[in-house]
Amino acid sequence: MNMIRKLKVVKYALIGAALSFSAQVQAGDTIKVGVLHSLSGTMAISESTLKDTVLMMIDEQNKAGGVMGKQLEAVVVDPASNWPLFAEKTRELISKKKVDVIFGCWTSVSRKSVLPVLEELNGLLFYPVQYEGEESSKNVFYTGAAPNQQAIPAVDYLMNDLEVERWVLAGTDYVYPRTTNKILEAYLKAKGVKSKDIMINYTPFGHSDWQSIVSDIKKFGSRGKKTAVVSTINGDANVPFYKELGNQGITADNIPVVAFSVGEEELSGIDTKPLVGHLAAWNYFMSVDADVNNEFIKSWQKFVKNKKRVSNDPMEATYIGFKMWVKAVEKAGTTDTDAVEKAMIGIAVPNLTGGIATMMPNHHLTKPVLIGEIQEDGQFEVVWKTNGTVVGDAWSDFLPGSKDLISDWRAPLACGNYNVKTGKCSGQNF
Amino acid sequence: MSALDKLRQTMRRDQVWNCMMPHYTYEDVLDTRKGPILYLEDVTVSFDGFKALDALTLDINDGELRCIIGANGAGKTTMMDVITGKTRPDEGSVYYGQRIDLLRLSEPEIAALGIGRKFQKPTVFEHHSVLINLELSMRMDKRVWTTLFSKMTGEQRDHIDEVLQIIGLQEEYHNRAGLLSHGQKQWLEIGMLLMQDPRLLLVDEPVAGMTGQETERTAELLTSLAGKHSVVVVEHDMEFVRSIARTVTVLHQGSVLAQGDMDEVQNDPRVREVYLGS
C-alpha cells in the first residue's frame, strides 16, 4: 500500500460521499426542523440553551400529535461559533438535509452570514435574539426585540421615572451596540440632552480590565446630575464590569446601570449581591407571574432535568417563534416556504408574560417592554412595563440612513427596505 | 550608549556611512603587502561582566599556519566569533589585510571576503547529500534571485570533484551528510570551506573525536592547505598541534599568554603554571 493510493482513497471517499448526498431520498413522513446553534466555541455558553429549547418544543409538539398529523424531526448541527461555518451549515440544512424551517443564530454576524444562503435557497429562519434592527429579509422572522422594543423604552423609563440627566452609553465594539448607541444618541439629543452630558465608550470583546473605565464613569457621574449607564456590553465582559462597579462603590441608587444583554442566564454566572437594583430591559423575565410562564418554566426544568435552570428572553422568543411557525404551517396547510411566509403575517400567539404576540408585516413582533431590577437571587423584579405592546421597527426613525425606509412583506409592496421618498425597493436578491 | 552619542557617532566626519561603502570582494581590496592578513588589536568582549576576551592583540601572516591553544574558557571560540562577525567586541579593532575593517561587516559579508570557519561541533547540512553541501558552499553570486534560477555548470562540477578528492569523500558524494561518520563530517566541513576559495581558514578543534588515523590525515590536509591559504587552528590535542604547528599562540583569560614555536611555548614558565598548576 503506498501513499498515493491511500491519498486517492481519501479523495475518492470524499467525492463518493459528495455524490451520495444527492442520492439521499427525502423521507416523506416527518417534517424536518433545523437547529442552527453553536454547541462549541465562545457562543456555546448562550446558544446551547436555545438548542435545548427548540428540542423541548419539538418534543412537546410531537406529544401533542405533531403538525398536520406529521411528526417533527430535529436536525441539529454545530456551527461552532464560526461565522462562515454558519453559512455552510445553513446550506447543508436546506439543500442536503432538506429541512423545512431553521431555528437558529445568536450573533448578528452569524445572521448576516446566513442571510444570502437563505435568500438564495429560499429557506426560512426564525431569529430569536434582540438585535440592532436595520434589516428585514423575506426569509427571516425576527422574534427578538428591535431597538425600539428594548433600548428606547428603557431610556424613557430612566428619563421619566429616575430623572436621569447624564448618560453613559457603554458597549462592546460591534454592530449591535454601535447601532443601538447611535439610535439612543439621536434620541437623547432629540429630547434635549446636550452632548457633554453623553459619554460613549466602546471596549473589545471579553474586555476584563474595567478599572479605568469604571473610574471614568464614576467621575462622570459625580457632577451633581443624576447619571445612568446604558450598557450594551456583551456576555463575557459583563462579569468583570459588574464586579468592578461593585468594588468601586457604584451602586444602583447612585448610578444605575441598565443592560440590554444581561438576562437570567448571564446572572447565573455572577455573584449578584453587589448588583442588586441594577436594571435590565427585556420583553420577558423569568420572574413574571403568569400561568403560561410558570408552566413553561416547569416543563423546561423537567426537560433539562435541572430544577435550578433559568429561562430567559431569547428562550421566550424561540418559544413564540416556534408556536407561530406551527400555527402558520397549519394555516397554510403546507411547509412550503412561500406559503408559510405569507401565512405568518398576522399570526398571533400568547407570549409568556400573559399577553399576545402578533407577527407584523415587517417580520417583527409586537412585544411588551419590561424593566426589571436585579435581585439577590439572580432574578429580576419588574419595576416598569409598557402599556400594551410595542411594534418592532425594522428601520429606526433615529438614523439618517434608515428613517425613510419601511418594510412590508404583504403584496403589493412585498419589500423589506422600501424607501418612501424615492419609492424604490433596494437590496433585494430576488 | 546614549542616543546623543549614537547620533554623534553617526555624524562623525572622518567616517563613511556603511550604506555608502563600496561593495567589495577581497581581490579588489585585500591588501596583504605589509604582511599580516588578519590583525586584532585590543579586542575586549564581556558577557555579564565576565571578560571572555581581554584586550587581545594578535596578528596572522598571509599563508601562515597558526595554532592557538588554551584552556577551556581562554577565549578561543569567542575570538573566532569576533573575527567572523558573530560577536561584536565592546572595544578594539579587527582588520583583514590593511584596509578592511571586519567590525563593520556581517557574517555573510565576511565569509564572502574569503574567511572560512569550521565550527567546534561539526556542522554540515545533514538533510542534503555531500554533493549539495559542497555545491551550496561554492563561491559564487549568492543573492536570492540568482540562486533561485542557478544551474550548476561543468566547471563548477569539476571544482567540486577537486575538493572531493582533497577531502577524500569521492565515494560518499551521493550520501546524505547526516549519515557520514564524525570524522567524515569534519572533513566535509573543511571541504565546504575550501569550496569558497578562502584566503583565511579558521578551524575550531578539527580532530576532536577522531581516530589516530583520521587525525593523521587531517594533519596532512591542513599542512597542505597552508601557503595557499592562511590557516588558524584552535586545538586541544597537543600531539596534533606539535605535528602541524610552526607558530603557536597560547591564550589565557582572554589575552595572549605566550607565542612562539612549540618548544618555546612548552618551556614558558607562565604556560606551565597555567597548564600544570605548578
Added chain:
Amino acid sequence: MASGLILLQGACAKQEPKMNQSSAANQISSGILYASRALLLLLTGLIVAWIFTSTALADEVGFEQAVQQLTTRKFRDKEKAVKQLADIQDKRTLPVLQALLDARLYYRKSDKRVVIVVPIDGQYQLSDPLNGEQLGTAAKRQLKKIGINNKLRKLLKAKLASLSLESPDVEVRLAAVEQMLGHLDEAQADYITRLAEQEQDEDVRDAMGSALALHQLEHGSDEQRLQAISLLSGNLSQVVNNHLQALLEKNEQGEFLETNTTLRKAASRALDLISSRLQINSIIETTFFGLSLGSVLLLAAIGLAITFGVMGVINMAHGELIMLGAYTTYLVQSAMPNYTDLSLIVAVPAAFIVSGLFGIMIERFVIRHLYGRPLETLLATFGVSLILQQLVRTVISAQNVAVSNPSWMSGSWQINAALSLTYNRLFIFIFAMVVFVALLLILKKTALGLQVRAVSQNRPMAQAMGIRSGWVDAMTFGLGSGVAGIAGVALSQLTNVGPNMGQAYIIDSFMVVVFGGVGNLWGTFVGALSLGAANKFIEPWSGAVLAKIIVLVFIIMFIQKYPRGLFPQKGRSAEN
C-alpha cells in the same frame, strides 16, 4: 401604578380587595401624620429630644401605620411610608429602614404582619419591628419580601444617614455625614452644628465642617460664603468641586451668575488648588490601575515563565490550567457555602494541587515525548487545551459559574474623597508579589530549585550527576501548572469563570514572558508590571482597544530590537 398592576396579575388577584381596604386606611393615617408633622413644624425644631417625647403618642399610631403601609405594592406609597418613618424619629425606625434596605423586611402572607427576618438554616427567624418580640421561625414561602426600587433605595440611604449621625460607630457617622454632604436643610444644618461641637473624632468633625461650609456657601451671607470657600479650598470631594464650579458658571448671555467678584476669585483659586491635587491623585490612581493590571498579568504569566522559560515547553494549555484553578475555587465555594470568606483561602492550596496534578499528567503523558522539540510541544498542548475546555463544558457546564467575593475582598479603601483603591485589586497585587517571592525562593534556595536549574542548563550533565531529570521535569511542570492554578483563584475574583476563560490570558502571558526575557523570573516580573502600567497610561487617551494594539505593536518592535527580551541570558550557552 402600572408596575404594581403587573405584579398583581394571576395568583395575587385574590388579594386585591384587601389592598383597597388597606389603602383607604392609609389615607386616614396619612391625614393624621400630616397633622402631626404640621405640629412639629410649628414647634421650632424637628429633632429636639423633648419634642420627641411629647409627640410620642401620636407617633406610636403613626409608626405602626407607616410600617404597615410598607406592605403596599406601590412604590410611591412605600416612599411616603419611609418618609413618615424617618420623620417620626423613633428609635425603632433605624432597624426597620435598615432591614428594608437589606431586603430583610418581609410580611407574613397569612396576616400581613410585617416582620424582620434573620435567615437560619433555610428557615427564617422572625421578629416584630414594632416591639422587637420574637415570632418564631417560618418557611420562605409563608413570607413575602417587601421589595424596593432604586428610588426608594436612595431615599433609604439618605434617611438612614441622618438617623446614623449619632451612631457610636465612627465609620457610620463619617459615612452619614458624607452621604448628606451638599444637601442639608436648615434643620439638619443646625443639628449638625450642635453635633460637631461634641464630636470627638477629627475626621468626622472635618467632614461635618465641610458639610456646614457647603451649606453656608449656598445660604450664608457673602462674608460667610467667603469663609466657607477658604475652608473648602483643597477639598477633594466632587460635591464640593461641583458647588464651587457652580459659582463660576455663566448664563446664556455670557454673564456670570455669581455677581460677587471676590467670591468668584476665591472660588477659582480654591478650584485651582483642588485640580492640582486631583491631578496627583489621578496619577496615583492610574499607577495603581497599571500595577494592578500588571499583577494580573504577572500571575497569569509566572507559571508560564517556569514551564516555558526554565523548561522550554510552550504550553498552550496554560490558560486552561488557570481555568481549572478558577473552577477549583468554584467547587470549594460550593462545598462550603456558608464560609465564603474562608473558602478563598482554602481554594489557594486546592487549586495549586488540582492544576499541579493536571500539569504533571500533561507532562507525563504528552510533553515527556517532546523534549527538544519546543515548537511541537505547542501543537500537542494546543490539543490538550481543546480537550480540557471541552471536558469542563461536559462535566460542569458550558455556562459560566458564579464565584462570589468574600467580604474582605469587596469594596474599596477610601484614601481620600477622590482616591480609593479597590480591595480585591489590592489583595491580588499583594498576592502576586507573595507568589513571586515564594517562587523565587523555591528556585533559588531549595534542592528542587537547584535541580531544576541544573536540568534546564545541561540535561545530560545533570543526569550524569544523578539527578532524576524525569522526576525534576514532572515536578517543575507541576510547579508551573500549580502556580497557574493559583492565578486562577485570583482571576476568579475579577472576571468570568467559564470554559473559555483561559484563552483570554494565554496570548498576554506569552507576550509578558517573551518581553521580559525567557528564563528570567525577574524579567517576567518587570515585563508584567511595565506592560500593565503602559497599557493603563495609554488607555485614557486612546481607548482600551487601541491601547492594547499599541502595546502589542510595541512588543513586536521591541523584540526586533532586543530579540531576547528585556533581560536576556547572555553568553555562549544562550546561543544554542
Added chain:
Amino acid sequence: MVKLLQQYFQRDRGGNSMLGILLFISVMVPVLNLVVPESSVFHVSTYTVTLIGKYLTFALLALAVDLIWGYCGIMSLGHGAFFALGGYAMGMYLMRQIGDRGVYGNPELPDFMVFLNWSELPWYWSGFDMFWFAMLMVIVVPGLLAFVFGWLAFRSRVTGVYLSIITQALTYALMLAFFRNEMGFGGNNGLTDFKDILGYSLQSDFTRASLFAASAIILALAYLLSRYIINSKLGRVVVAIRDAEDRTRFIAYRVEYYKLWLFVVSAILAGMAGALYVPQVGIINPGEFSPLNSIELVIWVAIGGRGTLYGAVAGAVLVNFSKTWFTGILPEGWIFALGALFVVVTIYLPRGLVGIMNRKQAAQT
C-alpha cells in the same frame, strides 16, 4: 545529476498524483454539478462544490505554511493574518460591486458605513471597485506586511519560539484592529452580503463551479511553483538554513534575505488563498485573524506531514473534512476527537501521516 533529478521525481510521486487529482476534479466537479441533472446519482450538489472549494483554499493556505515551516523552519503562528488580508482585499472588491443594491441603496458606500453615518468612502477603499486593482492588493497587502515584518524580524535574527510568539502578536493586534468599527472594515460583522464577481452572480451555480475550478487550478499552480522553489538551489539553501542557520551564514549566504523572500512568497500564497475563500463562503470578518485559527492551520500541516508539499495539502483537506464529518455525527464530542488527534499526531507521528506511508514505502523497497 540525472540520478538526482530522478530521485526528486520519485520523491514527489505523491505530488504528481495530487496534481492529477486536482486537474481531474477541477474539470469533473463543475461538470457533475452543472451538466448532470440533479436526479442523477452522479450529480454533485452545490453544497459539496463550495465545501470542497473551501477545503482547496485551506489546502493552499497549508501549502504556504508548509513552505516556510516545513522547509525553512519558520513556524509562523500568524499566517491567518495574511489569509485574512487577502480575503479582505477580495471582500472590499465584492463590497464595491454591490453598488446601489445595498439595503440603503447608497451607490457609493457599503451598508455598514451608511448606518454608522459615514459620509464618504475612506481613501483606502478607493480603487477596489476595479478587479485588477483588488487582485493586485490581494498580492501586495499580505506581501508588503510580510516584507516589513520579516525584514525587521529576520534582520534582527528573531528565531524559533520568539518568532512564533511575535507572529502571534501580529495577528492578534490585527484582529483587535479589525474589530474596531472605526477602521472602516465593518468591525465584527466584517464584509458580507456579496452580490457578484466580474458581473457574474455569486449565487449562480456557474459562478460557484468556476470559483471551484479556479481554486483547484490555482492550488495546482501554487504547488508547481512551490515545488520549483524547493527543488531549485534556493530551496536547498532554505533547507540548509533550517538545518544549520549559522553554517549557512558562514558560507556567505545572507540568511535573512532568503527567509524574507520565502516568507513574502508564502504570505502572498496565503493571501491568494484568502481571496479565493471569501467569495466561496460569502463572508470575511476579523475572526479569521484569531491566533487560534493560525495555530490550527499549523496543525493541519503537522498532521499531513510537514516538509512534504502534498502532505500539507492532504493534512488541510483531511482535518477539515473530518471536522465537517465529526460535527455532523458527534456534535457534542468532536472537540475531544480533534484535540486527541492533535496530541497523538504530534507525539507519535512527527512527520505526519505522510510519514507513516513513507516509512511503509521504505520498508517495502
